[in-house]
Amino acid sequence: MDEPILEVENLAAGYAGRPVVAGIDITLQPGEVLGLLGANGSGKSTLLKTITGQLPPLAGSIRIAGYDLARTRERAQAQFGIAIDGPDLPAALTGRQYLDLVASIRGCAPKAWPCGDVLARLAATAWAGRPIAEYSLGTRAKFAIAAALLGAPALLIFDEALNGLDPLVAWEVKTIIAELAATARHAVIISTHVVETIPTLCSHAIFLSQGRIAASWDRPGLAAASASPGAFEAAVIHSLKAAASGAKDAATRATN
Amino acid sequence: MTEPSSRRDRLVLTLLWREACNAFAALGWAQSLALLAASLTLLADQLDSFSHLLRQNAVALRYLAWPWATALGAGLVLAGFIAGLIFTVLSLARAFAPFLNPLPLSLPARRRMVITAVAWLAAATGAAVGAAISLAAAYVHKPFAAAWGVAGAILFSLGAAAGLWLRLSLAPVARPVGHRDPRKTFAVPGLAWADGARPRWLGSWAADLRAGRIRLSAGLIFGVAALSLATLLAGGAGLAQHHAAPAAIAGVVGGLAVFMLALRCHPLGSPVLRAAPISYLRAWAGLLRLPLIASLLYFAMPACLAVAASPSSWQMPAGGGLCLLVLDAAYAVFAGFFFTAPLLAAISFIAVLSYAVYKWALYHAVVYICVALLLGWMLRHSRKRFQHG
Numbered sequence A: 001m002d003e004p005i006l007e008v009e010n011l012a013a014g015y016a017g018r019p020v021v022a023g024i025d026i027t028l029q030p031g032e033v034l035g036l037l038g039a040n041g042s043g044k045s046t047l048l049k050t051i052t053g054q055l056p057p058l059a060g061s062i063r064i065a066g067y068d069l070a071r072t073r074e075r076a077q078a079q080f081g082i083a084i085d086g087p088d089l090p091a092a093l094t095g096r097q098y099l100d101l102v103a104s105i106r107g108c109a110p111k112a113w114p115c116g117d118v119l120a121r122l123a124a125t126a127w128a129g130r131p132i133a134e135y136s137l138g139t140r141a142k143f144a145i146a147a148a149l150l151g152a153p154a155l156l157i158f159d160e161a162l163n164g165l166d167p168l169v170a171w172e173v174k175t176i177i178a179e180l181a182a183t184a185r186h187a188v189i190i191s192t193h194v195v196e197t198i199p200t201l202c203s204h205a206i207f208l209s210q211g212r213i214a215a216s217w218d219r220p221g222l223a224a225a226s227a228s229p230g231a232f233e234a235a236v237i238h239s240l241k242a243a244a245s246g247a248k249d250a251a252t253r254a255t256n
Numbered sequence B: 001m002t003e004p005s006s007r008r009d010r011l012v013l014t015l016l017w018r019e020a021c022n023a024f025a026a027l028g029w030a031q032s033l034a035l036l037a038a039s040l041t042l043l044a045d046q047l048d049s050f051s052h053l054l055r056q057n058a059v060a061l062r063y064l065a066w067p068w069a070t071a072l073g074a075g076l077v078l079a080g081f082i083a084g085l086i087f088t089v090l091s092l093a094r095a096f097a098p099f100l101n102p103l104p105l106s107l108p109a110r111r112r113m114v115i116t117a118v119a120w121l122a123a124a125t126g127a128a129v130g131a132a133i134s135l136a137a138a139y140v141h142k143p144f145a146a147a148w149g150v151a152g153a154i155l156f157s158l159g160a161a162a163g164l165w166l167r168l169s170l171a172p173v174a175r176p177v178g179h180r181d182p183r184k185t186f187a188v189p190g191l192a193w194a195d196g197a198r199p200r201w202l203g204s205w206a207a208d209l210r211a212g213r214i215r216l217s218a219g220l221i222f223g224v225a226a227l228s229l230a231t232l233l234a235g236g237a238g239l240a241q242h243h244a245a246p247a248a249i250a251g252v253v254g255g256l257a258v259f260m261l262a263l264r265c266h267p268l269g270s271p272v273l274r275a276a277p278i279s280y281l282r283a284w285a286g287l288l289r290l291p292l293i294a295s296l297l298y299f300a301m302p303a304c305l306a307v308a309a310s311p312s313s314w315q316m317p318a319g320g321g322l323c324l325l326v327l328d329a330a331y332a333v334f335a336g337f338f339f340t341a342p343l344l345a346a347i348s349f350i351a352v353l354s355y356a357v358y359k360w361a362l363y364h365a366v367v368y369i370c371v372a373l374l375l376g377w378m379l380r381h382s383r384k385r386f387q388h389g
Helices: A044-051 A073-077 A095-106 A137-149 A167-182 A197-201 A219-225 A231-255 B002-009 B011-056 B058-063 B066-095 B107-139 B145-169 B202-206 B218-241 B245-262 B280-309 B315-337 B342-363 B365-388
Strands: A006-015 A018-028 A033-038 A057-064 A080-083 A155-159 A187-191 A204-209 A212-217 B185-187 B213-215
Touching: A006 A044, A018 A044, A018 A057, A018 A204, A018 A212, A033 A044, A033 A167, A033 A197, A033 A231, A044 A057, A044 A155, A044 A187, A057 A073, A080 A137, A095 A137, A095 B202, A137 A155, A137 A167, A155 A167, A167 A187, A167 A197, A187 A197, A197 A219, A197 A231, A204 A219, A204 A231, A212 A219, A212 A231, A219 A231, B002 B011, B002 B107, B011 B058, B011 B066, B011 B107, B058 B066, B066 B107, B066 B145, B066 B342, B107 B145, B202 B280, B218 B245, B218 B280, B245 B280, B245 B315, B280 B315, B280 B365, B315 B342, B315 B365, B342 B365
Parallel strands: A033 A187, A033 A204, A080 A155, A155 A187
Antiparallel strands: A006 A018, A006 A057, A204 A212, B185 B213
């Protein structure tokens, strides 16, 4: 069996010493696509920030393509590409300059994509010479995705990166993800609220509630959960309602 | 109707207060205690030096009116003016923050918010300044000590009001959302070469050079004119007296001013760099590239004038160049530490530099060691924050 691309063991992370996520264990093999689900504030972004080294873990360990994030930070960070949130992109630069910047940091050519000309596939070439400040949410998302794929990193992370994309481009992004997973050289994490995306695109899925993995589905589990149209969505909505009810009870207990 | 309006007018003041509280809360206990201990030590040292100075000149200060009426008065107006400018810049940034753009706040309402915040801040600072003057006057047994304090507070406040008025007159303070910036832009020559080394375009991002173009602004024109005039005057004086010093000093001071005005480190807080395989030192060094080139280019002109004025004194501009590099590097550490607040970085750097120069006469090498230790601590802390948020 190949070495896992991502190994997260007993991870706890949060802000100012207070854990937002805890007891997280994730293993991703090459070719796997993990769907990350959860209500707002459930800890999805905190988990992804910790995996990408933007937040220090309070406990546990993270290994990316064999490199420990705590000990060999830069080597570990070279193994993943993350689609940055649109508002965080450098507004002063043009899309082309942003891709140049990311490529120069990753030490690859500014068009070193693993799946052809990504800008052309995402219909973004015409915008490459304009400052990012002039881009819409969707156009920013296209360049963030294009930058994440530069240098063909082993782990690809998309934190709600499909938001704002038109159906055609969203379809193209899903096609790219499926193509990359099929090569068995990459693993992908997709955090999304678009629940119906998960069964068609992902090989695994986890549901976060109050910072813990409340439910998980493997490949057969996902297939079974989505056996009938809308069944998986209904299961996730049920989990979300249960999570909301649990959070309400916890808040009431804390008040009393 | 009056109450909501007055509450709205205090919005900027409330935002500044909350930001200050959050900044202190984010420091944590250990850092807050270290900061408090360092501040109290410095304050005690300053009070000791100041009281010594007052004791030495007590008789003159007690009976003469001119040091209080002219030197102190002019100093207070100037200090108030600078404080007023700083308070206004900080308040304007909050009054026109992006999250307030969609709210139904008219331009006059936002100006009232700024004026209210600056008035409160200037009044509080003026009161502290007035109290300090009263205490100093009482210490040397000067008659009407309280009156001198009140007069000092009024002069400081007048200066602050002038700073507020000047900044508010320098339109534009804001533009409607989606409004095209009317200022002319021009391409920066040689930018692809200057900002082309890895990591590419980091300097353009930091300096907000939209697609490699710089915007023509009143501040930019004033800065270029002031620096050019200073160089010409210093160079002319040096050539007339066949002396290298005026142009060499102008080169160092001007070069440092160019570096401080040009250096921006806000990309250090961006996930674009923090989630990328790049070390803090490499990212930080990349941000220094363009400002350092601008600083050295500026320095080259007065340095040439200094050599032309006195060819045998070539060591003076050469030493000035080394001194400029050291000062630029020291400021760069401050800019990296206060990466979201260049104004705070500049004020802190100037304060530390002034204090070091003042104490150098007494402690010599110890001052160098203390400054080096401070810079090392700041660099280490900045690196840690870059890695761990």
